[in-house]
Amino acid sequence: MGSGGAGGEVPCTIDEDEDGSPSSVCGGPDCNDEDARAKPSQPSYFDSPMLGRAAPGGAFDFDCSGAEEKDPTDLLTGCTLMNVCSGEGWDEATAVCGTVNGWMKCKTVACEPQPEPTTQLLRCH
Numbered sequence: 001m002g003s004g005g006a007g008g009e010v011p012c013t014i015d016e017d018e019d020g021s022p023s024s025v026c027g028g029p030d031c032n033d034e035d036a037r038a039k040p041s042q043p044s045y046f047d048s049p050m051l052g053r054a055a056p057g058g059a060f061d062f063d064c065s066g067a068e069e070k071d072p073t074d075l076l077t078g079c080t081l082m083n084v085c086s087g088e089g090w091d092e093a094t095a096v097c098g099t100v101n102g103w104m105k106c107k108t109v110a111c112e113p114q115p116e117p118t119t120q121l122l123r124c125h
């Protein structure tokens with residue numbers, strides 16, 4: 001009795017937000033067990049910060065990668081000037097997750113990206 005040691009590890013079963021990914025509190029991979037949107041390999045991007053305590057990678061690290069990645073589909077990849085100047089999107093360097101800051105649109109005679117007001121929020125994960 002007592003000192004023998006039961007042996008074997010207790011499996012991590014804590015999953016408060018019921019997203020199917022066990023909490024990091026007990027060694028599981030879920031970096032935020034208070035928000036079901038946050039879990040490893042989350043493919044979606046979100047424009048509002050996670051509920052509860054932020055993940056170590058940030059309040060927008062919904063895929064638990066350890067960093068906040070901006071939705072690549074809306075990033076400005078460059079300006080094109082054929083007959084008209086076109087191109088707009090988030091500036092990779094200055095855009096801020098969950099805010100309207102950093103939207104750029106290609107314009108001017110030189111067809112270069114310039115800050116442009118927007119009402120949409122940058123989605124990240």
Ligand SMILES: [Ca+2]
Nearest residue numbers: 032033035038
């Ligand atoms: Ca979660």
Ligand SMILES: [Ca+2]
Nearest residue numbers: 061065067125
């Ligand atoms: Ca991430």
